[in-house]
Amino acid sequence: MTTLAEAPSRQSKSIPSSRVGTDVLMIYPKTGIDFGSTVAPPHGMLAIAAPLLKEGYKVKLIDQRVDKNWKQHMTDALDTNPICVTIPSMIGTQLRYALDTAQFIKQYTNGKIPIIWGGPIPTIVPEQTLAHELVDIICVREADITFKEVVGALQSKQSLKGIAGCGYKDGGKLIINPERELLDVETLLPVPWELVNVEDYIHPDMYLKVNRTLDIGETSRGCPFKCGFCSSASLRLRRWRAKSVEKTLEEVTEMVRKYNLNGIWMRDDEFYVNRNRARGICEGFIRENLNIRWYTSGTRVDNFIATPDEQVAIYKQSGAYSCKFGAESGSQRILDLMKKEITPDETMQANLKAKKSGIIPVFGLMMGFPTETFDEIQQTIDMMIRLRKANAAAQFETMTIYTAIPGTPMWDLALNYGMRIPETLEGWINFVFDDYDPEGKRSPWYNAEDRNKLGNISYMSVLANSLENVLDSIQSPFKRKLAKVVYALPRAYFRWRLVNKHYSFDWDLKIVRYLREKIFYRGYFIFK
Numbered sequence: 110m111t112t113l114a115e116a117p118s119r120q121s122k123s124i125p126s127s128r129v130g131t132d133v134l135m136i137y138p139k140t141g142i143d144f145g146s147t148v149a150p151p152h153g154m155l156a157i158a159a160p161l162l163k164e165g166y167k168v169k170l171i172d173q174r175v176d177k178n179w180k181q182h183m184t185d186a187l188d189t190n191p192i193c194v195t196i197p198s199m200i201g202t203q204l205r206y207a208l209d210t211a212q213f214i215k216q217y218t219n220g221k222i223p224i225i226w227g228g229p230i231p232t233i234v235p236e237q238t239l240a241h242e243l244v245d246i247i248c249v250r251e252a253d254i255t256f257k258e259v260v261g262a263l264q265s266k267q268s269l270k271g272i273a274g275c276g277y278k279d280g281g282k283l284i285i286n287p288e289r290e291l292l293d294v295e296t297l298l299p300v301p302w303e304l305v306n307v308e309d310y311i312h313p314d315m316y317l318k319v320n321r322t323l324d325i326g327e328t329s330r331g332c333p334f335k336c337g338f339c340s341s342a343s344l345r346l347r348r349w350r351a352k353s354v355e356k357t358l359e360e361v362t363e364m365v366r367k368y369n370l371n372g373i374w375m376r377d378d379e380f381y382v383n384r385n386r387a388r389g390i391c392e393g394f395i396r397e398n399l400n401i402r403w404y405t406s407g408t409r410v411d412n413f414i415a416t417p418d419e420q421v422a423i424y425k426q427s428g429a430y431s432c433k434f435g436a437e438s439g440s441q442r443i444l445d446l447m448k449k450e451i452t453p454d455e456t457m458q459a460n461l462k463a464k465k466s467g468i469i470p471v472f473g474l475m476m477g478f479p480t481e482t483f484d485e486i487q488q489t490i491d492m493m494i495r496l497r498k499a500n501a502a503a504q505f506e507t508m509t510i511y512t513a514i515p516g517t518p519m520w521d522l523a524l525n526y527g528m529r530i531p532e533t534l535e536g537w538i539n540f541v542f543d544d545y546d547p548e549g550k551r552s553p554w555y556n557a558e559d560r561n562k563l564g565n566i567s568y569m570s571v572l573a574n575s576l577e578n579v580l581d582s583i584q585s586p587f588k589r590k591l592a593k594v595v596y597a598l599p600r601a602y603f604r605w606r607l608v609n610k611h612y613s614f615d616w617d618l619k620i621v622r623y624l625r626e627k628i629f630y631r632g633y634f635i636f637k
């Protein structure tokens with residue numbers, strides 16, 4: 110049997126070795142919620158493509174979310190006999206599309222072209238991923254260099270034996286090589302934007318309320334904190350590595366000017382870890398007169414309240430229109446359990462400080478931790494009500510249900526409380542979603558009735574709060590307006606229900622669940 114370390118290369122087929130066609134075909138699968146700002150550029154794929162392009166490989170990136178003819182384009186590229194195909198995946202619906210795509214590719218190519226998987230799933234469950242019949246090779250953790258080395262070895266029919274950070278199959282045996290050191294992010298190559306149609310990722314923004322917003326990627330990777338639920342710990346080993354102020358400014362300025370952006374997202378796990386650097390970047394935005402609104406994924410409330418007012422004013426002046434705070438819970442016991450190292454009072458203070466500075470706070474809240482009672486969940490909802498009372502501009506994301514993920518600091522606790530890891534790769538598809546836990550695999554510390562209640566609260570929080578913001582990112586102004594008018598009544602109703610604790614009956618949420626299964630999971634382009 111041919112080992113994958115000696116996988117068939119392009120030379121073994123009819124295409125001559127001179128580089129015609131595609132050398133590396135990258136497919137970004139749908140995620141199931143593919144409209145508006147959720148369609149962010151496939152930064153993981155772009156990152157691993159950059160070193161290949163520098164070496165002269167021809168890379169084709171097909172994003173199923175934006176390319177309606179992706180299947181045709183994919184088969185066209187497969188017909189040119191690439192060295193390999195790559196597929197990333199997060200846990201959740203994206204995995205469903207990733208597996209379907211891999212299945213199609215295997216059949217179409219008679220299994221002749223190796224499929225390389227990378228991203229969060231192979232990193233958290235490498236053996237389980239590699240064992241799957243639709244997976245030939247995996248890259249674990251940051252693959253910027255690993256992937257280039259794997260492609261080089263495949264092309265020259267060499268073994269993958271010495272390549273740190275990858276796994277492969279050898280005569281039926283699963284081989285996972287030692288890990289690779291994390292990278293110095295200052296040395297990363299620029300994002301190869303030429304591989305995508307950047308306009309496909311420029312949206313009206315749900316938080317910034319400007320029409321040309323682009324997620325420009327990360328200016329730092331990782332986070333030194335140890336919140337028990339967070340994947341950053343497992344994926345990036347709690348090491349915060351940042352690009353310099355100069356490099357960040359250069360990259361942002363170029364994109365803003367080239368694409369006439371009025372909004373940007375920076376996807377850092379924790380942008381503000383080094384406040385001097387954050388200040389330097391903001392001063393640069395002002396100096397360069399970028400005139401943008403910007404947003405970054407993570408902001409700790411303790412960091413924000415410790416920041417001098419004069420520095421927050423610089424953030425604001427530079428365009429920090431809104432700030433996303435990981436508030437997580439209104440219960441101190443639960444915050445301590447997850448080692449968040451903040452207090453509900455600090456969250457209230459951050460809310461007021463944001464109000465005073467003219468920054469719109471967006472709060473992330475969670476529930477469903479082992480041992481968490483409904484009284485404690487109610488404390489979180491009460492905190493949400495207090496936050497909005499103190500600051501009418503405060504926004505809320507979906508109240509998510511805690512999902513234990515391998516490698517996260519609370520993983521062992523969840524296992525001790527009876528959580529069962531999905532036995533197959535397919536098991537991770539529905540693992541994160543509230544209404545797919547009938548057997549109590551994900552939250553076994555609750556009974557079936559309480560698990561259903563958790564699902565109801567989470568859905569109600571989407572309908573009462575976060576959906577409104579997402580609708581603001583619909584491209585077409587007409588559809589945007591229509592969606593908001595249609596949605597106004599349900600929003601008021603679900604707000605009322607959430608605030609008044611009507612979590613148990615759910616005939617109406619059954620309709621919502623049905624629609625999600627029938628519409629979002631089918632990947633329709635309904636909102637484009």
Ligand code: B12
Pocket residue numbers: 140141142147148149150151152153154156157195196197198199200201202203204225226227228229230233247248250251252253256327339340341344376377378406509514541
């Ligand atoms: C943007 C984003 C999204 C977007 C979609 C992504 C997009 N491009 O549009 C949206 C909003 C849709 C989304 C949704 C979800 N997300 Co998300 N998301 C992110 C986020 C913030 C940024 C991803 C990114 O671009 N990173 C920048 C790139 C450069 O880093 P990277 O992706 O890690 O890529 C590197 C490696 O992973 C690897 N790599 C990546 N892809 C590939 C592919 C191949 C073939 C190879 C070889 C290597 C490789 O090499 C890259 C370079 O080093 C990350 C957090 C983060 N900072 O990464 C979370 C993150 C990926 N999401 C996560 C989760 C949990 C979700 C949800 C399940 C949340 C939920 N409860 O609903 C949903 C699932 C969606 C679904 N239905 O399937 C988790 C993943 C956990 C896990 N172990 O799977 C993360 C890590 C957040 C976290 N800290 O918990 N998400």
Ligand code: SF4
Pocket residue numbers: 332333334335336339340341342378379407409435
């Ligand atoms: S939740 Fe935020 S602060 Fe906590 S570890 Fe993750 S990225 Fe860091």
